[in-house]
Amino acid sequence: MSAVMITRKVRKWERLPGKNTFCCDGRVMMARQKGVFYLTMFLIVGTCALFFAFECPYLAVHLSPAIPVFAAVLFLFVMAMLLRTSFSDPGVLPRALPEEAAFIEMEIEAANGNVPAGQRPPPRIRNVQINNQIVKLKYCYTCKIFRPPRASHCSICDNCVDRFDHHCPWVGNCVGKRNYRYFYLFTLSLSLLTIYIFAFDIVHVVMRSVDKGFLNTLQETPGTVLEVLVCFFTLWSVVGLTGFHTYLISLNQTTNEDIKGSWSGKNRIQNPYSHKNIIKNCCEVLCGPAYPSVLDRRGLMQEDLSNAVTSFAPPSISIPAPQTTKTTAPLIPNEHTPDDAKPSIAASTEKISTHKVKSPSSKEEQPPAPKVPPLASPETDAETSISKDKTY
Template sequence: MSAVMITRKVRKWEKLPGKNTFCCDGRVMMARQKGVFYLTLFLIAGTCALFFAFECPYLAVHLCPAIPVFAALLFVFVMAMLLRTSFSDPGVLPRALPEEATFIEMEIEAANGNVPAGQRPPPRIRNVQINNQIVKLKYCYTCKIFRPPRASHCSICDNCVDRFDHHCPWVGNCVGKRNYRYFYLFTLSLSLLTIYIFTFDIVHVVMRSMNGGFLNTLKETPGTVLEVLVCFFTLWSVVGLTGFHTYLISLNQTTNEDIKGSWSGKNRGQNPYSHKNIIKNCCEVLCGPTYPSVLDRRGLLQEDSTLVSSSNPVPQTTKTTAPLIPNEHTPDDAKPSIASSAEKSASPKEEHPAAMKFPPLASPETDAETSIAKERAH
């Protein structure tokens, strides 16, 4: 039996804190609660499937063949914007390293001084100036950083998100700096698709009712009733949401800022991010540069090493020499013997003291010659 060392590449997304989930080797980033996202996919795909199955064949023949084509294009665009919003990094900010967090804590303690016992410490904030207006940067106790302007900590994903707008369960992700425009395009295109399907559902029922009656039309196309109900209840919420975000984009404001009233009220300052022009604000939000992710979630960390036992024996090519000082981990046969140590320690020029007191013993051949001479003498 032998042990084999196996190394494995570790991506940074495997060690990232927070409550996000990753797929496709870190390329897909979502929240953990994805049940409502699957419901969104089912409602959109199911409604469009019923529309293509019941209404499109009749409308393409009796009204216009471009109706199903335009519906298909709208459907593809809606799904693309939904997946782009759901699978992307919304702008998560990395947490401070232990050394950075310690340094920031030391700076805060030095600035605030010693707080007497029983008194509340002052809030941890920093002031920055943006467009001649003071903006406060708040300290995040979870991420150990001073959040940038317009950033906020999402309690569901447990991460700080740059230009945090809100957490949307319908898309299964946060909406922030990097995916807000795709979220808005998703709501806008979904509103158009809902209005489109709802309108042609009514047209289809009216055209068929003129020839075969209203009840017979409903019996022949049972999916139409379901489509009308889904589109009717979806229309108000989706169109209302699109209108609300259109209003926010025209002011260059986020949902989080609007709910908290950051730039409204008597004691509040003006929005320093607004250009005082609707067109400029819309161009900045919808046509501005695409910001790269600061997580580097597919980067490589230090490789993990794992020992795996192997049944194939490893041939031994070299013999390990014994250490100079034997210890408890050295085998007995590998320890140097006392005799060999004594031989190595003695110098070849030195003579043993016993050799000086006693003469050397005679060899066996000398003894034999002496005995023969005695016998001849007798």
């Protein structure tokens, strides 16, 4: 049995750890829990479909044809921002290789020294200075790295995300450094679309009620009632979320930092990332450079399959030569022979089988009994008696 070295090329996204799912050969990256994302898609597409079916034909004729056109443009922009937020890499940081993790562990042990038994080891942190402010870099026990500033580990996706804001189930992905601006534009445009549909639903009902009455109008446009209900309950949450993130952008702060109170005035720690100017903060978050992904999801790597594939060579079967026993036993059984020259048991068995096969068919063919000469040795007498019993 010999191992065969077989390798094959695979994309790096196929072997990435974590709890993400990939589609389109690694171009699409999402979390595994996508049920709420599908609900978001259904609510947006369904509400807009009802608006185009019940409101737009009437409003385009009685008010302006620009109403459905602007609604279509706004709808497409909302869907583009949603898909861009959901399908992009939020800024996942690669995990340390085994060699890198071992080197980091050695550095930590050398820095901490020998910890006495029963005492808790010191926290694994490193201090860096950003804008004259000390920032702590925490060690991730899962990814085996010291997280960069503002990074955090998402428990749902099981990855460290750079400039982690939060995990949003409505978009089915984490919100971080690489997709935060698209998330904010999605919430902002969705708020405008919700207000737009809700406002023209009311206008449509009011204009129809003038001629046909309020109840008759509701009977003729049942989809309008459903649109109003969906938009009314969605409006508060979406608009409130947009306002909250507008506040965070003006401070150049993340949701994670706001929840933990990292830069609150109680700790007398100032935000080292803020420019102390609302316009500059907004420009940095919304108009900053597009950061490339550090995962290289579609890169190629060699996978070793030698442990899984083994070639079996046909074993060489060596048949041992039969052992032959040399004997000087005489052909006549009643002849005196010494003990070391007596016939073997195999020879005796062969004689027995020969006598059984060649059984006489008649009395005439039966050979006469051999003559037994008198011997003085008692051993020879015993052998003679045994041979007689076997013969007859």
